Amino acid sequence: MLEKVINIYFYYISKLKQKTSFKIACFFVLKLLENLVKCVRIVLLIKMQRRYTMSFFEKLKNGLSKTKNSFDEKMNNIFSTFRKVDEELLDELEEVLIMSDIGMDTSVKIIENLRLRIKKEKIEDSENVKQALREEISKILDIDNKELKLQTKPSVILVVGVNGVGKTTSIGKIANRLKKDGKKVILAAADTFRAAAVEQLDIWAKRANCEIVKKDEGSDPASVVFDAIKVAKEENADILICDTAGRLHNKKYLMDELYKIQKVIEKELPQADKEVLLVLDATTGQNAIAQVKAFKETAPITGLVLTKLDGTAKGGVVIGIVNENKIPVKFIGVGEQIEDMEIFNSEDFAKAII
Numbered sequence: 223m224l225e226k227v228i229n230i231y232f233y234y235i236s237k238l239k240q241k242t243s244f245k246i247a248c249f250f251v252l253k254l255l256e257n258l259v260k261c262v263r264i265v266l267l268i269k270m271q272r273r274y275t276m277s278f279f280e281k282l283k284n285g286l287s288k289t290k291n292s293f294d295e296k297m298n299n300i301f302s303t304f305r306k307v308d309e310e311l312l313d314e315l316e317e318v319l320i321m322s323d324i325g326m327d328t329s330v331k332i333i334e335n336l337r338l339r340i341k342k343e344k345i346e347d348s349e350n351v352k353q354a355l356r357e358e359i360s361k362i363l364d365i366d367n368k369e370l371k372l373q374t375k376p377s378v379i380l381v382v383g384v385n386g387v388g389k390t391t392s393i394g395k396i397a398n399r400l401k402k403d404g405k406k407v408i409l410a411a412a413d414t415f416r417a418a419a420v421e422q423l424d425i426w427a428k429r430a431n432c433e434i435v436k437k438d439e440g441s442d443p444a445s446v447v448f449d450a451i452k453v454a455k456e457e458n459a460d461i462l463i464c465d466t467a468g469r470l471h472n473k474k475y476l477m478d479e480l481y482k483i484q485k486v487i488e489k490e491l492p493q494a495d496k497e498v499l500l501v502l503d504a505t506t507g508q509n510a511i512a513q514v515k516a517f518k519e520t521a522p523i524t525g526l527v528l529t530k531l532d533g534t535a536k537g538g539v540v541i542g543i544v545n546e547n548k549i550p551v552k553f554i555g556v557g558e559q560i561e562d563m564e565i566f567n568s569e570d571f572a573k574a575i576i
């Protein structure tokens with residue numbers, strides 16, 4: 223009997239132990255999972271914070287990674303077999319520039335300047351050749367009137383470009399920047415051509431926290447601009463930004479409409495500072511050259527906005543465009559979010575692609 227009782231006692235003790243160790247194991251597994259979740263959250267938070275505190279250069283470099291990769295790949299091919307700085311090397315570099323959408327004339331000019339520098343500074347190693355090349359590219363991009371000239375009250379920014387290049391998005395981003403600088407900004411929804419265009423600008427106006435002047439779809443865009451100028455004067459606004467419909471240069475009536483908008487601005491605000499920004503989609507590469515040519519004939523373009531640099535290996539096209547047209551790049555777009563726009567900096571740009 224006693225033996226039976228002892229056996230039962232030990233049986234229950236062992237069961238209890240099993241249960242306790244199971245509970246302890248569960249406890250540790252749960253704790254482990256809890257800590258794992260905490261770690262993942264911290265990593266995500268750090269990543270998010272990094273994204274918002276990324277410097278201009280980091281954003282640009284991230285954005286231009288594809289352009290850089292394409293340049294880098296070709297450059298590395300050249301420099302991996304580097305023996306000495308000679309004509310052969312310069313020819314190969316020229317070829318890389320031409321193949322990277324920089325354009326024949328501009329590529330020849332860059333290499334010509336590089337050749338002179340190599341001779342003058344007696345450059346002998348590959349790293350110094352690269353650095354000199356960066357500086358030559360930067361010099362080409364660094365032309366006068368890089369900054370927005372918007373001193374009068376109000377001043378006007380007219381934004382033009384072909385369909386889908388990123389005009390409306392860029393307006394939202396620019397308005398946001400100007401608002402942050404303490405400016406009172408008004409947007410004019412002068413793209414009355416496309417059904418959703420006004421709504422789209424309305425969304426950006428809310429995001430950037432600024433007023434919008436709009437009319438019904440199909441209204442005369444010049445009359446929207448006229449009304450917006452009136453509001454800007456009445457409300458003592460600093461800057462009026464006008465969105466326009468995407469137009470192809472062969473659509474004459476749309477180009478005429480753009481001309482009419484400019485006439486209204488000129489008539490109502492003859493003394494005002496005016497910027498005409500042509501938005502170019504970097505992913506279109508060589509096509510951007512034809513767009514600059516066409517828009518220059520209708521509007522006095524004062525600056526370029528180069529968008530979608532985050533998804534392309536064709537950012538090099540802007541070097542040729544700036545060189546040949548002497549129009550400065552004022553902003554670059556490196557994403558779809560409101561903060562994904564930077565003031566153009568030629569040194570950073572050159573450093574980011576080579």
Ligand SMILES: Nc1nc2c(ncn2[C@@H]2O[C@H](COP(=O)(O)OP(=O)(O)OP(=O)(O)O)[C@@H](O)[C@H]2O)c(=O)[nH]1
Pocket residue numbers: 383384385386387388389390391392413416419466467468469529530531532533554555556557558562
């Ligand atoms: N990745 C990326 N996408 C962009 C950038 N800028 C604009 N986009 C996208 O490009 C598309 C077209 O942008 P919109 O701002 O509507 O272009 P739009 O020139 O106003 O177009 P239309 O009014 O139709 O002529 C949208 O999906 C934008 O999110 C950029 O810098 N990077």
Ligand SMILES: [Mg+2]
Pocket residue numbers: 389390391413419465466468
């Ligand atoms: Mg638009």
